[in-house]
Amino acid sequence: MKVGGPYFSGQKPHVCGCYNPDITVIFDDPKTMKRQLFCINHGYVEEETKIIVAVYPVPKPTDEWREKERNRLRSRG
Numbered sequence: 001m002k003v004g005g006p007y008f009s010g011q012k013p014h015v016c017g018c019y020n021p022d023i024t025v026i027f028d029d030p031k032t033m034k035r036q037l038f039c040i041n042h043g044y045v046e047e048e049t050k051i052i053v054a055v056y057p058v059p060k061p062t063d064e065w066r067e068k069e070r071n072r073l074r075s076r077g
Ligand SMILES: [Zn+2]
Pocket: 016, 017, 018, 023, 039, 040, 041, 042, 043
C-alpha cells in the first residue's frame, strides 16, 4: 500500500511510519500512560508509553477531514 506523506518538509512520521492526518491521536490513557492512535493504513496503533497529563478523546476523523488536513499541511510546506 502506498503511504501518504510527509505533507510538509520536515514532518516526522509516527511509530508505524505514517504521517498526520493519515494517523491521528484518538485517545490518551492516563492510567496506563499509553497513547492510542488510529492509522488509516494500519488500523489501531498503540504508541509507546509516555507521560500523559490530560485526556483528549477525539472522534475518529472522517475522510473529508483528512483531505482538508492534507491540503492545509501541504500549503505550509
Ligand atoms: Zn500507519
